[in-house]
Amino acid sequence: MMRDFSQAEIEEEERYFHNVMETFRQYASYSLAANNRRRKDFYTLPLEDRQLLDELGYKHKLDEVDRAILTNAEFLKEVVQDPEIFGHDEEKYEHGDETVSAIDGHTGESTHDHSHPHSHDGLNAGHPHSHGPPLTLGPGSHKPRRYRPTDADMDKLRSTLKQFVRDWSAEGKTERETCYKPMEDALVAHFARVPVEERWLSLRVLVPGAGMARLAWNIAKLGFACQANEFSHYMLLASHFILNRTTEVEKHEVYPYVHSFSNLRDRPSLLMPVRIPDVLPSSLPANSDFSMVAGDFEEIYGDEESPAEQWDAIVTCFFIDTAKNIVNYLRILHRILKPGGVWINLGPLLWHFENNATNEPSVELDLGEVKALASKIGFELHNERTVETTYVNHKQSMLGYVYHAAFWCATKQA
Numbered sequence: 001m002m003r004d005f006s007q008a009e010i011e012e013e014e015r016y017f018h019n020v021m022e023t024f025r026q027y028a029s030y031s032l033a034a035n036n037r038r039r040k041d042f043y044t045l046p047l048e049d050r051q052l053l054d055e056l057g058y059k060h061k062l063d064e065v066d067r068a069i070l071t072n073a074e075f076l077k078e079v080v081q082d083p084e085i086f087g088h089d090e091e092k093y094e095h096g097d098e099t100v101s102a103i104d105g106h107t108g109e110s111t112h113d114h115s116h117p118h119s120h121d122g123l124n125a126g127h128p129h130s131h132g133p134p135l136t137l138g139p140g141s142h143k144p145r146r147y148r149p150t151d152a153d154m155d156k157l158r159s160t161l162k163q164f165v166r167d168w169s170a171e172g173k174t175e176r177e178t179c180y181k182p183m184e185d186a187l188v189a190h191f192a193r194v195p196v197e198e199r200w201l202s203l204r205v206l207v208p209g210a211g212m213a214r215l216a217w218n219i220a221k222l223g224f225a226c227q228a229n230e231f232s233h234y235m236l237l238a239s240h241f242i243l244n245r246t247t248e249v250e251k252h253e254v255y256p257y258v259h260s261f262s263n264l265r266d267r268p269s270l271l272m273p274v275r276i277p278d279v280l281p282s283s284l285p286a287n288s289d290f291s292m293v294a295g296d297f298e299e300i301y302g303d304e305e306s307p308a309e310q311w312d313a314i315v316t317c318f319f320i321d322t323a324k325n326i327v328n329y330l331r332i333l334h335r336i337l338k339p340g341g342v343w344i345n346l347g348p349l350l351w352h353f354e355n356n357a358t359n360e361p362s363v364e365l366d367l368g369e370v371k372a373l374a375s376k377i378g379f380e381l382h383n384e385r386t387v388e389t390t391y392v393n394h395k396q397s398m399l400g401y402v403y404h405a406a407f408w409c410a411t412k413q414a
């Protein structure tokens with residue numbers, strides 16, 4: 001049984017959810033303002049310089065970026081159209097339709113986005129309990145004033161657009177083949193004795209930190225009963241939209257790379273449209289058992305009163321380094337796995353809470369130490385190897401990170 005949440009915790013959660021909704025709603029004005037900064041900078045230049053830039057079509061490029069931002073905004077508006085499923089009362093907050101203005105007074109994004117693709121400040125560290133300043137009441141109003149998204153909020157939203165590419169576009173296929181395929185193959189190989197048509201009845205797979213849920217969906221498509229777990233509202237809103245509200249392959253067009261002009265070879269790489277989804281999410285077999293559980297992995301599965309030994313397999317992709325205390329993560333994985341069950345892992349060790357701003361305790365082990373810890377906790381590692389992979393990579397960028405990610409399968413010793 002999970003502990004009961006206090007009224008204050010429930011309100012804090014509701015307020016955070018509202019802030020995320022406002023970030024989606026204010027994407028257009030924020031992003032157009034950031035692009036408009038470029039326009040303003042252009043007019044500070046000497047006439048001669050402006051003429052040269054005009055000949056390159058620089059101003060025209062800014063107009064094209066505006067159009068791409070508006071297309072993204074339409075899409076993001078659809079994503080948050082019916083948040084009722086999340087059970088929060090949005091009516092008590094001040095909001096409205098987005099006023100699309102390029103001079104909204106936002107400071108806009110920083111020109112040099114050095115943020116790492118799998119970064120500490122992106123959506124990955126989006127812990128639901130530490131978000132933004134408290135809301136204040138407007139004059140004569142009983143509703144709190146409209147929330148003003150921070151640069152960090154918008155960063156998470158921009159990362160969400162890129163995560164759509166990783167999980168639900170044809171462009172993300174290479175990355176998925178590199179990361180998800182070896183995990184799926186290992187899962188199938190481990191349970192080769194079970195006939196395909198019986199998988200959903202007898203084999204339960206958990207995917208913690210599921211992001212936009214493509215890996216979990218693929219596992220359900222293979223016939224396993226699969227549960228995805230995720231706590232970021234950005235990811236939950238996006239995956240809810242994709243899984244439950246998308247009716248056509250390639251229905252939506254987004255421009256994930258229009259927010260930064262750095263490290264681009266040419267205009268098409270800035271204005272690259274991506275269509276989503278590449279598959280119909282509703283195309284799972286009729287008897288499939290696929291669910292998404294919202295909430296903190298440690299709170300949901302780490303509760304000592306919740307039943308142990310529930311899962312035949314646990315699949316973690318770019319997840320274990322989100323731990324503040326990796327000992328607790330591994331203990332939970334071990335406790336909830338059935339004896340003989342398998343934990344399949346792929347990912348780097350970019351400890352999300354290393355040097356965090358709120359002084360949360362963080363344990364940061366090297367790979368050898370993580371493996372030694374896993375053995376001590378009761379796992380036997382096999383199939384270990386290194387997988388070279390990108391994460392939300394823009395193929396046409398002049399900058400790219402490659403992770404030398406660790407892959408392993410680990411069986412729970414009885």
Ligand SMILES: C[S@@+](CC[C@H](N)C(=O)[O-])C[C@H]1O[C@@H](n2cnc3c(N)ncnc32)[C@H](O)[C@@H]1O
Pocket residue numbers: 118123124125126166208209210211212229230231232235295296297298316317318319322
């Ligand atoms: C780096 S992303 C990886 C997402 C996905 N597995 C993939 O490979 O694309 C890590 C994910 O774990 C989620 N996450 C981090 N800590 C979590 C926690 N304690 N409980 C549930 N989800 C968590 C983050 O919100 C994020 O979506």
